[in-house]
Amino acid sequence: MPESPIRKLVPYAEEAQKKGKNIYYLNIGQPDIKTPQVALDAIKNTTIETLAYSRSEGAESYRIKISDYYKRNSIVVSHNDIIVTTGGSEALLFAFGSIMDEGDEIIIPEPFYANYNGFSTASGVKVVPVISKIEDNFALPPIEEFEKLITAKTKAILICNPGNPTGYLYSKEEIKQLADIVKKHDLFLIADEVYREFVYDGVDHYSILQEPGLEEHAIIIDSVSKRYSMCGARIGYLVSKNTEFIKTALKFAQARLSPPTLAQIASEAALDTPQSYFDDVKEEYVKRRNTLIEGLEKIEGVKVAKPNGAFYCIAELPVKNSDHFAKWLLESFDYNNDTVMVAPAAGFYSTPGVGLNQIRIAYVLNNESLKTAVKILEEALKVYKD
Ligand SMILES: Cc1ncc(COP(=O)(O)O)c(C=O)c1O
DSSP: OOOOTTTTTHHHHHHHHHTTOEEEEOSSOOOOSOOOHHHHHHHHTOOOSSOOOOOTTOOHHHHHHHHHHHHHTTOOOOGGGEEEESHHHHHHHHHHHHHOOTTOEEEEEESOOTHHHHHHHHHTOEEEEEEOOGGGTTOOOOHHHHHHHOOTTEEEEEEESSOTTTOOOOOHHHHHHHHHHHHHHTOEEEEEOTTTTOBOTTOOOOOGGGSTTOTTTEEEEEESTTTTTOGGGOOEEEEOSOHHHHHHHHHHHHHTOOOOHHHHHHHHHHTTOOHHHHHHHHHHHHHHHHHHHHHHHTSTTOEEOOOSBTTEEEEEOSOSOHHHHHHHHHHTOOBTTEEEEOEEGGGGOSSTTSSTTEEEEEOOSOHHHHHHHHHHHHHHHHHOOO
């Protein structure tokens, strides 16, 4: 199993903290946003006497409310098209297990969410990457690049929309290109849409299940983790109109018995979160993104792709090896006793040697902290020698 590029530097951070350094954590997508009160109240006010298993596919009342949520987002699915999982993570694992055998291949534009590598390894599946470039803002690579890579073993294309770690939001046109190719070669199109609400600059999110004719091919990975800042609830879901797929995924769900019962109660209540919550969150993230991107663009030698969604960006630094730089930041550098923790981007690629001079930054800190963090990076790059 590959180690997580996001978590592997934790021991260095702990060591730095022991030495009394203050660390700004830009490495992990754990938002500092409060969980909606309706979700917290549902846990506090529960009258449950036995914390029993739920149904393997998730509580029916919850799945019906999820299907209403999708309808509000122009995605027409029934509760029978939904399986509740232990986070989007388990949804990914079930999807991989349900559609691929050992040795099968999945095409993924890189850089991609690093745990796709882990889930592929665990399922015995080979990741076939297509490189997207910082110069193009990480847009969808030309569709011919995908077509060239399709073999008899290819079972699916996986995208993350909007993207972690790129922040890129795929356009309707790009989704249509992907739809055409999966239909032509009879593949699945898996879209990880866990950041669906986090889209900026007035652009709309276009889901693969809004695309007509994709019903048999489309699998959505979803999660409450970021949407309601409920990462610890461990609730996600698989959504597909392909009944054969849902039937197979349900066997995986049955094997692990049930998704967490208490967290489903909180997540069901979270669906009543008022729109004003999302408006405030979005406004906050736009502010943070602007602060971060404007700050990074001012640093000499730094190149950055402006994200339209999620809360991450990839920055190219004037260093040879960002892995070394990230460790050095924790071990050997401080600016007024402060330092930053970033995620080296090479772990978000599966092509060896690519992304070595890039880092991923999660803008999950408040505006003032982000300003300080950017200043620390700037000062660090002035003195760092690789
Ligand atoms: C793109 C993406 N997909 C899936 C996940 C999994 O999240 P969870 O298992 O908390 O739902 C994450 C978490 O950071 C993510 O960034």
